[in-house]
Amino acid sequence: MVALLCRLVSVFLLSGVFCSRQAAAFTPRILADTNRDGIVNQLDDTDKHEWTASRGAIFLPNVGDSSHRCPEADLNGAPLSNDELWRCNDASTDRLFPSSVQYTAPLSTLPMRNVSDEVIGRIYTEPGHTRDRVRIFWNESDWTTGHKSAWAVVDPQVTFNATSLRNGITLALHGRELVTDSAVWDGSVRVVFEVTDGNRTARDFVALKQAPVLLHHHLQRTEVVLSSASGSNETLKSARQAHFLRGLEKAIDGSVPITLFNQSTDIWAQDFLEPGYAGMPGPDGPIYMRILLRSAQSTREAGRQVFSQLRGAGVGGFQPGSGSGFGWEEINSGGNIETVPPYTSRTGKRWANGRVIMGTNLGTYPAESMIKFLQSQVVQSPFYIETGWLAVGHVDEVVQFLPSPNSSLGFAVAIADTTSALTLLQSLNASGHGATPLVSYAGDATPDAETFFLDPALLRRNNATTIASLLTDSSFRATQAYAQRHINETLDRLMRELPLEEEDILRVPTLFRDVTYPWSVFPNGHPPRLRPPRSNRERQLKSLLPQAINGLVLGGGSGKYLAPRQWGPVVAGQDVFAKRVEEVYARVGIQIEWVDDYMSHHVRGGEVHCGTNALREMGSWWEV
């Protein structure tokens, strides 16, 4: 206030000399990294009171567990509740662990040489509700050498004396919770520095905002591939997972490390979490915290591995509130949360970090706890397509985004396509291969408790499903038309939002089966859907062959794509579908590595993508 008054006075009354002497005598100043260059200095002293998209200091939610102090069980050995499990993290204490100082945002007060011995300073946050949402620490060892803890918490009772104020105070701030509902808290905070000396009180403040949690997109290179360990239990399921992992390892060929979830038998590593991250500027480049979103499926135990296995230094998690998202409805799986890479919409809105894309289920939306969370991060606010026509109903069964450096968009959209698949079958039939079985899979096909979609009629040895038999099967054709109608609608919707050109679209030959389920719950006890189809016109489909677009894009410049081995019709020793799919992806320079998931995932309702996940490179999201 004093400074502001003086500035007005100096402008209007030209009495700047008088004012600046008074101001120098008593002008508290607090700085943060307002200009986002990673360091706090005089350059941060202007335009620091208002946080804008292009200027203003950023801090991280410090929700990792850098010293692995968080327990999984209580003192009786009973597992902690989901809520107890996720709430323990580095920021949940009143201490700043040396191992997590690197994730705090620096602030400092400028030395106030000209204050009396009686001066008192206070540092606190506004608005009042932010006081437990962020925590401030000060470098106590600045004046008490030999004191045990260098970083002491600054609570509202703490006052700073003349020694501290004269030296200047070094501060560190971190977020203690994620922004889960921007209507309650959008991550904004003001740090106030207030000094009272005799009858004078003056204050200064600086605006900061917590970094949003961003989800990865496929232009970001994969740094770690996640999948699930097969376990030592020699069941058919574990043996098949072991086979899948061998294929995955061979396809990745050492180019990226693989981490396996090993505290659960849930093989769907895509589904029980969605990896994200938050970043802020640092002196040597951005500083990141990975934040893994557990799926809004509170009873899906595997999601606890986000906290019990992966949480650590620089890695934290988010547990969606259980107000919505109990159970195991497939609509809430991570496979139904994908990200469109950065683009400018047809209406001219720039999505510099891309945008989340999710599937709705005939009008039903995913759990409110997750939607609200994603909306509250603002910068990637979700976009929806309809996926209720699929039995599982995940967005990764319909569209996929791939790096395409030569396209003006920078990426290509691969979309499931029945038309090209039918054309392929017709040309095979026309060239005399009508008797060829559609599916060439000839390995072991012993059913187990979760091979829901295993159909003996499709197996090669039974010869029941040939190219010719499919082409004359009217219900098969109706199924493809039903799928294509929804695919066309999806593409139209994408075209209205994204400035896609025809050459940016990869139509990936895909055939569907009608598996509209007769059951209300899966044999393992979880209901896949909130409700069954409402009418006979609503069907639930699943890919007939392993679904080519449902694989893992390694991204970055790798040009590699791990896709489920097709097991399509073999003519002259060659899998015709595999060849065609390879040609489609080659258009944007993507090379496919095939991974066999027929018994491990395909007949269980998913593919390579569903059985894997990726921690990708992280990128700065802020403007300067």
Ligand SMILES: *[C@@H]1O[C@H](CO)[C@@H](O)[C@H](O)[C@H]1NC(C)=O
């Ligand atoms: C804290 O203060 C001590 C003593 O002045 C100093 O050695 C140390 O570098 C300071 N730490 C930070 C992060 O400024």
Ligand SMILES: *[C@@H]1O[C@H](CO)[C@@H](O)[C@H](O)[C@H]1NC(C)=O
């Ligand atoms: C401020 O407090 C510290 C620690 O108690 C003390 O060493 C120092 O002398 C105090 N300074 C003044 C001016 O009272």
Ligand SMILES: *[C@@H]1O[C@H](CO)[C@@H](O)[C@H](O)[C@H]1NC(C)=O
């Ligand atoms: C504040 O204190 C100074 C002396 O310390 C005195 O000259 C001045 O009048 C006081 N101002 C007010 C508003 O009380």
Ligand SMILES: *[C@@H]1O[C@H](CO)[C@@H](O)[C@H](O)[C@H]1NC(C)=O
């Ligand atoms: C393996 O799993 C099966 C089915 O879950 C169970 O019945 C069996 O006891 C397990 N065997 C071992 C050695 O853990």
Ligand SMILES: *[C@@H]1O[C@H](CO)[C@@H](O)[C@H](O)[C@H]1NC(C)=O
């Ligand atoms: C489980 O995986 C972690 C790595 O995330 C590893 O450190 C640990 O040894 C594994 N545990 C077992 C039993 O394999």
Ligand SMILES: *[C@@H]1O[C@H](CO)[C@@H](O)[C@H](O)[C@H]1NC(C)=O
């Ligand atoms: C498949 O090929 C056979 C033999 O050439 C032909 O008679 C038949 O009409 C074809 N079927 C379709 C649906 O094209």
Ligand SMILES: *[C@@H]1O[C@H](CO)[C@@H](O)[C@H](O)[C@H]1NC(C)=O
């Ligand atoms: C399947 O077809 C092959 C020739 O294409 C034939 O040798 C075999 O007997 C047939 N199997 C069945 C079960 O019809």
Ligand SMILES: *[C@@H]1O[C@H](CO)[C@@H](O)[C@H](O)[C@H]1NC(C)=O
């Ligand atoms: C899908 O769109 C294509 C091209 O726009 C069109 O030829 C085809 O008839 C459409 N199919 C259905 C089932 O709507």
Ligand SMILES: *[C@@H]1O[C@H](CO)[C@@H](O)[C@H](O)[C@H]1NC(C)=O
């Ligand atoms: C992209 O453009 C470069 C340079 O024109 C060319 O060499 C490369 O083959 C193109 N890649 C693809 C996938 O078309």
Ligand SMILES: CC(=O)N[C@H]1CO[C@H](CO)[C@@H](O)[C@@H]1O
């Ligand atoms: C409170 C205090 O120490 N005030 C001093 C500030 O500096 C001027 C001269 O620069 C002194 O006159 C004040 O006594």
